[in-house]
């Protein structure tokens with residue numbers, strides 16, 4: 620079984636983990652810090668980020684920790700975070716697009732997109748694009764984007780990205796997590812076509828006990844637990860992200876998930892369902908995202 624003990628030394632590596640103050644992001648950042656990386660905790664709330672940093676530092680890892688304030692629901696915040704990062708760093712080895720929301724009440728981002736589409740997809744798209752040249756300049760760099768098994772029920776409805784037809788939390792989550800996986804694969808296609816070197820990989824953490832279900836009812840949580848045979852701990856949910864971030868066996872354009880032969884927590888390559896491999900939809904989504912964010916990826 621692959622565990623965090625198998626993470627190779629990360630000394631000298633710069634890593635960003637979004638949403639690192641809780642759940643899977645916290646465990647991902649902690650494991651990379653304990654492996655020696657310089658980890659930036661990219662969090663919306665400065666106070667929560669400081670608390671997470673203090674908790675991690677109690678473990679006395681050989682790495683170092685920084686904080687960057689990042690609100691993925693505001694593209695100006697994404698730009699500011701990236702500009703600050705680029706001013707302060709000359710390499711970026713791993714970007715983990717982990718932060719996300721589950722099924723909150725209906726809302727809109729600062730720029731007027733359906734809130735969960737903005738946080739779960741447009742924000743990470745813009746962040747990755749703004750950091751792309753630094754990633755490309757760092758040999759062996761990786762972008763890990765956290766999707767969910769919910770992608771299989773996703774449909775990209777291009778006519779409802781601003782809630783024109785109304786809001787359905789479950790439907791939006793499936794759409795966003797499909798968008799994350801399509802983004803990962805399309806980024807990989809573009810990297811290959813352009814002869815670039817950034818490695819784009821997706822992870823899906825399985826069902827874990829985190830705050831992602833804060834807006835779900837008790838009945839909904841119970842149904843999820845029954846369907847998945849219980850919830851895993853966040854550190855287990857972090858294993859696919861960590862595997863995608865550091866393992867030499869994790870390869871570009873693929874999706875890693877936590878189950879193999881029923882063993883929980885073990886990261887294994889997942890079969891990607893056809894819905895995520897539709898290149899026409901992926902390219903259209905990419906164009907929509909470039910227009911929505913104003914972030915055009917370098918050729």
Ligand SMILES: NC(=O)c1ccc[n+]([C@@H]2O[C@H](COP(=O)([O-])OP(=O)(O)OC[C@H]3O[C@@H](n4cnc5c(N)ncnc54)[C@H](O)[C@@H]3O)[C@@H](O)[C@H]2O)c1
Nearest residue numbers: 638641642643663690691692718719767826827829830831
């Ligand atoms: N927990 C699960 O069972 C599960 C299953 C599938 C996928 N995921 C995915 O795993 C990732 C991590 O979720 P988690 O389960 O640890 O939940 P969590 O709620 O504990 O963590 C989510 C993190 O995202 C951050 N975040 C939310 N909105 C943000 C914003 N606007 N800007 C910046 N950060 C923001 C939160 O502050 C938090 O740190 C998410 O992408 C989620 O979709 C989780």
